[in-house]
Amino acid sequence: MTAESLENPPDPAASVHAADKLTLLERREIEARIVGPLVRGFARAFGPERTLEVVRAVIEESARTSGRELAQRLGASSLAAFASCLDSWSAGGALEIDILEQSSTRLDFNVTRCRYAELYRALGLDDLGASLSCARDFALAEGFSPDIALERTQTIMEGATHCDFRFRASGSGVEPAATPVPTDRA
Secondary structure, three states: OOHHHHHOOOOHHHHHHHHHOOOHHHHHHHHHHHHHHHHHHHHHHHOHHHHHHHHHHHHHHHHHHHHHHHHHHHOOOOHHHHHOOHHHHHHHHOEEEEEEEEOOOEEEEEEEEEHHHHHHHHOOOOOOHHHHHHOHHHHHHHHHOOOEEEEOOOOOOOOOOOEEEEEEEOOOOOOOOOOOOOOOOO
16 A cells, blocks of 8 residues: 555445446356355365355345345335346346246246356356356345245256246235255355
8 A cells, every 4th residue: 555545545435336337247257256266165175065055045145135225226125126127137138038927916037048157157167156146036036025926947057948937926826936955066
């Protein structure tokens, strides 16, 4: 540090604004380049099963918090408000989505291309992608609103041809699906 940098420290708000300009895909790449090697190191030291259990728990709690914050920013926790975020999650071509049905109680879509999955594969982290990325989806919806349930039976990250997202708002007759049991290894 120089005397000048001590006298004129960087504005922390400026770095927050710079981070806001990144797409979600760009943020996930930065995270993966840091977290991936850490997960691998912890898996070697403490075992892959326990490591992934802890990683998933931390990722899911972070996603629940993000869901609550998102609902607060939007000023609504309806399925329509949740659906309004699809563009930001797809920004920069991150996802190619086919909307199948959208109403006040249903949001059904398939992801036919997932650059998040491509990113994790390119970084050699394809076995961690489901834990670092896909595991967020159920918890994000839960944090956004306890009245929104997600059912998803397959993902591109885990080798399927598409991801099948089926969101239901309360009263639509669908109970929340349990988060799938992780099958990936560190």
